[in-house]
Amino acid sequence: MKKPRHRSPSSQSMQGRALLTTALLVSFACPAASQPPLPQNDGKKHLGPSSCSGPVCHSAKQELANIYGDEWLVWREDDRHSKAYEVLKNSESKRIAKNLGYEQPAWEVGICLDCHADHVSKDMRGPRFKLSTGVGCESCHGGSQDWASKHDNVRPHSENLADGMYPADEPVARAALCTSCHYGNKDKFVTHRIMGAGHPRMSFELQVFSNIQPAHFVVDDDYLARGKKAEEGMKVWAIGQVMSVRASIDALLDPKRNRDGAWPELVLFDCHACHHAMSEKRWRSRASTGTLGPGVPRLNDSSFLMVRYAFTAVDADGAKDFAGDLNELHSAVSESEVRKRAVAIRMRDRLDALIPELDSWEVDAQAVRSVLKALLRDGTRGEFLDYAGAEQASLASQALFENLYTLGALSEATLDKVAAENETLLAIVADEENYSRAKATASFKRLAALVQ
Numbered sequence: 001m002k003k004p005r006h007r008s009p010s011s012q013s014m015q016g017r018a019l020l021t022t023a024l025l026v027s028f029a030c031p032a033a034s035q036p037p038l039p040q041n042d043g044k045k046h047l048g049p050s051s052c053s054g055p056v057c058h059s060a061k062q063e064l065a066n067i068y069g070d071e072w073l074v075w076r077e078d079d080r081h082s083k084a085y086e087v088l089k090n091s092e093s094k095r096i097a098k099n100l101g102y103e104q105p106a107w108e109v110g111i112c113l114d115c116h117a118d119h120v121s122k123d124m125r126g127p128r129f130k131l132s133t134g135v136g137c138e139s140c141h142g143g144s145q146d147w148a149s150k151h152d153n154v155r156p157h158s159e160n161l162a163d164g165m166y167p168a169d170e171p172v173a174r175a176a177l178c179t180s181c182h183y184g185n186k187d188k189f190v191t192h193r194i195m196g197a198g199h200p201r202m203s204f205e206l207q208v209f210s211n212i213q214p215a216h217f218v219v220d221d222d223y224l225a226r227g228k229k230a231e232e233g234m235k236v237w238a239i240g241q242v243m244s245v246r247a248s249i250d251a252l253l254d255p256k257r258n259r260d261g262a263w264p265e266l267v268l269f270d271c272h273a274c275h276h277a278m279s280e281k282r283w284r285s286r287a288s289t290g291t292l293g294p295g296v297p298r299l300n301d302s303s304f305l306m307v308r309y310a311f312t313a314v315d316a317d318g319a320k321d322f323a324g325d326l327n328e329l330h331s332a333v334s335e336s337e338v339r340k341r342a343v344a345i346r347m348r349d350r351l352d353a354l355i356p357e358l359d360s361w362e363v364d365a366q367a368v369r370s371v372l373k374a375l376l377r378d379g380t381r382g383e384f385l386d387y388a389g390a391e392q393a394s395l396a397s398q399a400l401f402e403n404l405y406t407l408g409a410l411s412e413a414t415l416d417k418v419a420a421e422n423e424t425l426l427a428i429v430a431d432e433e434n435y436s437r438a439k440a441t442a443s444f445k446r447l448a449a450l451v452q
């Protein structure tokens with residue numbers, strides 16, 4: 001028997017829940033020149049999910065050797081990606097398209113299809129390819145033209161990669177892939193105008209979202225034997241956060257995306273800095289925002305804050321510099337384009353140097369514990385007063401506690417308590433309209449007491 005896919009109660013309880021319905025800003029940015037092209041631009045023919053669904057391939061009723069064989073069934077039944085195109089036909093999408101003044105319906109608009117389907121150019125579509133299948137196998141695994149007939153459950157992963165399969169097992173590549181749609185990249189981006197027209201806010205965290213997709217793979221011995229990267233837990237969380245920040249910085253530096261006429265592009269800012277009742281006097285100074293005073297829109301820095309914790313674990317001095325840069329970025333954004341560019345570029349360089357360090361990070365229980373402690377301590381002190389920060393911290397808490405458990409450093413009994421408290425915290429951040437800072441802080445405190 002293969003290991004069950006969802007091992008810990010906390011990830012199980014998240015599965016199937018419409019999580020934090022909307023959310024954070026993340027986008028694809030390719031830090032290393034060596035990154036492979038994303039599936040959408042891989043130049044290979046995409047054959048469509050129907051070519052993957054054979055009964056001895058990915059819709060098997062019985063477990064196959066090495067893989068479950070039911071990946072297509074999981075995708076079709078439980079994975080929202082298979083519904084991503086259908087969503088473009090619903091009344092919400094009709095309203096968005098109408099509000100934006102599009103002449104075509106949303107399901108014919110290129111920018112919508114870019115994230116809601118496997119929107120490859122016409123010459124990359126095989127005979128059975130259909131846009132209507134939504135975000136399909138090849139949107140994540142790459143065009144299968146050169147590997148469809150060769151890949152089987154024993155072929156070494158490297159041979160599939162050489163034939164153009166996308167390395168979704170590698171955390172940096174996976175983060176680039178997911179964030180390309182869950183935040184946007186230079187080619188596709190959900191602007192404040194699109195959000196204003198009715199598009200939900202987007203939130204993303206690589207480790208938790210990889211589990212709740214739901215995962216149709218399991219990292220076990222045979223997975224490793226085929227030469228796949230077996231990263232899970234804190235490392236995937238950290239790399240996901242770095243890539244999110246990398247993507248925000250790219251958007252800040254991209255003249256096409258950082259402005260909307262005379263205004264800055266508002267989607268890069270903390271939504272709730274503007275969207276809340278005027279009677280609610282919520283402004284407080286906060287260490288991580290430096291000298292930025294009241295009444296100034298604030299960048300959405302939720303992932304920047306998460307990166308600081310991972311940074312501290314591998315390079316304490318670098319992390320201090322990064323924190324100083326973040327303070328500087330906050331004020332530079334509202335004061336000077338020149339300073340903003342300079343600090344953003346400096347931060348990008350720091351992150352590019354950090355990525356290989358995180359990629360080769362040997363994570364042990366002690367490391368997870370210290371990151372978790374620092375994060376929850378700051379949560380207890382009210383550092384995540386903003387909704388977006390609390391949301392990311394709650395996802396981090398889930399990913400890191402789970403990692404402690406998989407490393408054998410958390411008892412079943414404590415895990416149960418953690419899962420229950422994480423549920424409470426998730427419920428607090430799931431209701432964005434009624435987010436209570438006091439409740440979130442109290443929950444962080446109870447979680448902090450559970451770190452063993």
Ligand code: HEC
Nearest residue numbers: 021092093096106111112115181182184188189190202203
């Ligand atoms: C950069 C990628 C991207 C672009 C561009 C994009 N979307 Fe989305 N869209 C998403 C993601 C990701 C979600 C899921 C958000 C979540 O739940 O976290 C989503 C969610 C939605 C939803 C809500 C779906 C649901 O199940 O409730 C609708 C409706 C929607 N998009 C319509 C559109 C339309 C219409 C367009 C074109 C104007 C568009 N989207 C452009 C990525 C994108």
Ligand code: HEC
Nearest residue numbers: 049052058067071072075081135136137140168169217218
């Ligand atoms: C949203 C992205 C996404 C979509 C869509 C997707 N996958 Fe995956 N899939 C992944 C990720 C991430 C992994 C884990 C990394 C890896 O093993 O490559 C994975 C792993 C797998 C594995 C490896 C299991 C193992 O033990 O080696 C198979 C097989 C698979 N997917 C088949 C499919 C099929 C078939 C479809 C379409 C029905 C599909 N995937 C759609 C992201 C996706």
Ligand code: HEC
Nearest residue numbers: 018019080083084087115116139177178181209210212213
């Ligand atoms: C080609 C674009 C695309 C890629 C690549 C992609 N996603 Fe998505 N994802 C979407 C869209 C669009 C939706 C919303 C679909 C809907 O609501 O019907 C979505 C929804 C989801 C959801 C459900 C969110 C919720 O609020 O319930 C999860 C989880 C998710 N994606 C995880 C991932 C992960 C993990 C990866 C990378 C392995 C990934 N996605 C890659 C476009 C994409």
Ligand code: HEC
Nearest residue numbers: 192195196197198201266267269270271272273274275297
């Ligand atoms: C700098 C301030 C500011 C920030 C930051 C900001 N918005 Fe807005 N938003 C506005 C303004 C101004 C409007 C237009 C209000 C109107 O038309 O009455 C608006 C309108 C909207 C609307 C349309 C509301 C309606 O009445 O139809 C939505 C939805 C929205 N914003 C979502 C977001 C999201 C999501 C974010 C974060 C990603 C965000 N906003 C960030 C200022 C902001």
